[in-house]
Amino acid sequence: MPAPDAFLDVRDLRIHFPTDDGLVKSVDGLNFKLQRGKTLGIVGESGSGKSVTSLGILGLHNKRNARVSGEILLDGTDIVSADPEAVRKMRGRRMAMIFQDPLSAMHPYYTVGHQIVEAYRVHNNVSKAVAKKHAIDLLGRVGIPQPDRRVDDYPHQFSGGMRQRAMIAMALSCDPELLIADEPTTALDVTVQAQILDLMRDLQQEFNSALIIITHDLGVVAELADDVLVMYGGKCIEYGSAVTIFEEPEHPYTWGLLGSMPRLDRGVTNRLMPIKGTPPSLINVPSGCAFHPRCAYEPQTGGRGTTEVPELVESGRGHLVRCHLPVAERKRIWQEQVRPKLEAGS
Amino acid sequence: MTESIAREGVATQTPSKEALLSVQGLQKHFPITKGLFKRQVAAVKAVDGIDFDVYKGETLGLVGESGCGKSTTGRLITRLSEPTGGRITFDGSDISHLGTGAMRPYRRDMQMIFQDPFSSLNPRHTVGAIVGAPFHIQGVKTEHGVKRAVQDLLKLVGLNPEHYNRYPHEFSGGQRQRIGIARTLALKPKLIVADEPVSALDVSIQAQVVNLLEDLQEELGLTYVVIAHDLSVVRHISDRVAVMYLGKIVEVADRESLYSNPRHPYTVALMSAVPVPNPRRRESNQRERVLLTGDVPSPIDPPSGCRFRTRCWKAQEICATTEPPLVVREGDSPDHATACHFPVADNEEVAGRSKAA
Known part of the structure; x- marks a missing residue:
């Protein structure tokens, strides 16, 4: 039974891919809820399962290649067990995606306007002329100058930032209630990134959609993001509000991510504090805690780190952590050891 | 509001520092041809007259958005590309127009680290062959044989020397980047040009490679030119930073004064655009952010005068007619040069928003 308050409710989502080398457990037991008008940030390195999750929510995995189990309830409708045709009707209409690389996500052979019109007409029984007017409106709304002229341009005639805006226009064409943006600004320059992030924030407020x-x-x-979900090796290892994740993170991996990142808002530190080793292969996920080979605190778990998969346990209000270290010990390490190092130089 | 120019002429090095690489008026124009006879109709002015020095033992960061000419600059100073104009002096000799053969002895002393560790290593060669190639090409004799030298290099960059016979596909992105760095170090170069050395890597791996580059610099006394678009990485790794826009250097300064007191409006805008990982400051960041409108103009036909004027909130008439020289502005330290008629002052209101801290 879906909780009445959650618009998107993902329960025990597992997405596994059988391959010749073994079973790839890209997503392995993921749970989260998202309300309308709220933003969830999913953070993780390559291979952590974050993109596979987003494709799963859109029902884009081919049942022949992927084994999807669990529940994805969108406003009460389960996407995992639903008929592919029913999911197809929801896709674009109720949920839409903004892809990382608009140059490969858009068809080079058709004009930008044509592609938006096509997406709109699939779900709305309107004439081409009406749909085109809608496309021009949308392009104007996402800040493309002279939308009535640019609507007939091809994707290659747009700059990177404009293409990303056009992608957003396309995703918004049917007023979706759930919008998933997969690395929406990674391919963009910082000044353009700032523009796109501003745009996404404004549009979300206007449409009151749920955003991942x-x-x-x-x-x-x-x-x-309002809430942040940190993924590692196909599992959620920490979940909490953005303020919690940035100010009181409790998982050693989250500490590592924060320590790996030089920041402009603080003084220059002499050394970055990287995480040792490399992200795990999803075929041979390390035994016990998937992070244990890279974890500096693994010896303090008394051997449980290598043998036992830790549970995702609540450590504070709405703050979930998957770690063997006792809560008090984690809080102490953060306060006394990690945080001072991160803030050194500020 | 005009500001008098404190010192005439291009900011050059203080005499105590010795320049390993010196670039004057460097230009690279890529011709655009048309028709059967390849008549040149225009040129992409990728790099259009830049001057800078790289001192021994320092790290110079080169930042800017895509298309600003930073990578072309990197290819010019390592002479992978022929400059259209200007002079490149490396270690006292003019290398601006040397041919392949004449360039070869200098190649030992300047090496490049590439962005993409997947396309910069030959997939059909073993790690041993890749890292050992510089010895064979340059005919360098090694004391205990090439294999031993390669294994020492692998150890130096934190790889297992026993992986000598493996192929690149057996390694992760971060490890491949280390292989590229080992190859770069083989001939003990003086200057390393790193073009986006960490941008293709995962966050946790980026930090490992940045630390490695810093350790190697200390250990081997290397000089780096680091080209990157990530302002926080550049700040972390560089001693001095040059900001490029449309083929020109708009501001150059030591790290501290550039980041604490950016003078060029473009630098100000660029820095304020970097997202700050502090959710509590989200509101104030958005208020203080200088949002640039529009896109970078085409380098085929750049704006007259100051190239940034089309997106600049301070632009006046003089900006369209006179190109501002890259000089030290009043009140700045002697190695902080800005190419702007109306440099941004501290505490200044920027485009209706107060300037980002």
Whole structure:
């Protein structure tokens, strides 16, 4: 039964891919809820399962290649068990996606306007002329100058930032209630990134849609997200409000991400504090806690780190952490050891 | 509000510092041709007259948005590309127009680290062959044989020397970037030009590679030119930073004064655009952010005068007619040069918003 307050409710989502080398557990037991008008940031490195999750929510995995289990309830309708045709009707209309690279997400052979018109007419029984007028409106709304002329341009005639704006216009064409942005600004310059983030924030307020933003850039998450979900090895390892994740993170991996990142708002530190090792292969996920081979605090778990998968346990209000270290110990390490190092130089 | 120019002429080095690389009036124009006879109709002015020095042992950061000419600059100073005009002096000799053969002895002393660790390593060669190639090409004799030298290099960059016979596809992105760095270091170069060395890597791996580059600099006394678009990485790694816009350097200064007191409106805008990882400051960041409108103009036909004027909130008539020289402005330290008629002062209101801290 879906909770009445959650617009999107993901329960025990598992997406596994059988391959010749073994089973790739890209997403392995993911739970989260998202309300209308709220933004969830999903953070993780490549191979952590964040993009696979977003494709799963849109029902874009081919049942022949992927084993999807669990529930994805969008306003009470389960996407995992639904008929593919029913999901197809929801896609674009109720949920839409903004892809990372607009040059490869748009068809080079058709004009930008044609592609928006096509998306709009699939779900709305309107004439081409009406749809085109709608497309021009949308292009104007996302800040493309002279939309009535640019609507007939091809994607290659747009700059990178404008293409991303056109992608957003396309995603918004049917007023979706759920918008997923997968690395929406990674391919863009910082000045354009700032424009796009501003635009997404404004549009979300206007449409009151639920927004999932998937990124590896903690700065982007801090700008947009209300809640943050940190993924590692296909699992959620920490979940909390943005303020909690940035000010009282409790998972050693989150500490590592924060320590790896040089920041302009603080003084220059002499050394970055990287996480040792490399992200795990999803075929041979390390035993026990997937992070244990890279974790500096693994010895303090008394061997449980290598043998036992930690549970995602609530450590504060709405703050979930998947770690064997006792809560008090984690809070102490953060306060006494990690935080002072991160703030050194400020 | 006009500001008198404190010192005439281009900011050059203080005499105590010795320039390893010196660039004057460097230009690179890519011709645009048309028709059967390849008549040149225009040129993309990728780099259009830049001057800078790189001192021994320092790291110079080169930042700017895509298309500003920073990568072309990197290819010009390593002479992978032929300059259209200007002079490049490396270690006292003019290398601006040397041919392939004449350039070869200098290649030992200047090396490049590439952005993409997937396309910069030959997938059909083993790590041993890749890292050992510089020894063979340059005919350098190694004391205990090439294999031993390569294994020492692998150890130096934090890879397992036993992986000598593996192929690039067996390594992760961060490890591949280390292989590229090992190859770069093989001939003990003096200057390393790193073009976006960490932007293709995961966050946790970026920090490892940045730390490695810093350790190697200390250990081997290297000089770096680091080209990157990430302002926070550049600030972390550089001693001095040059900001480029449309083929020109608009501001150059030591790290501290550039980041604490940016003078060029473009630098101000660029810095304020960087998202700050602090959700509590979200509101104030948005208020203080200088949003540039529009896109970078075409380098085929750049704006007259100051190239930034089309997007600048301070632009006046003089900006369209006279190109501002890159000089030290009043009140700035002697190595902080800005190419702007109306540099941004501290505490100034910027485009209706107060300037980002």
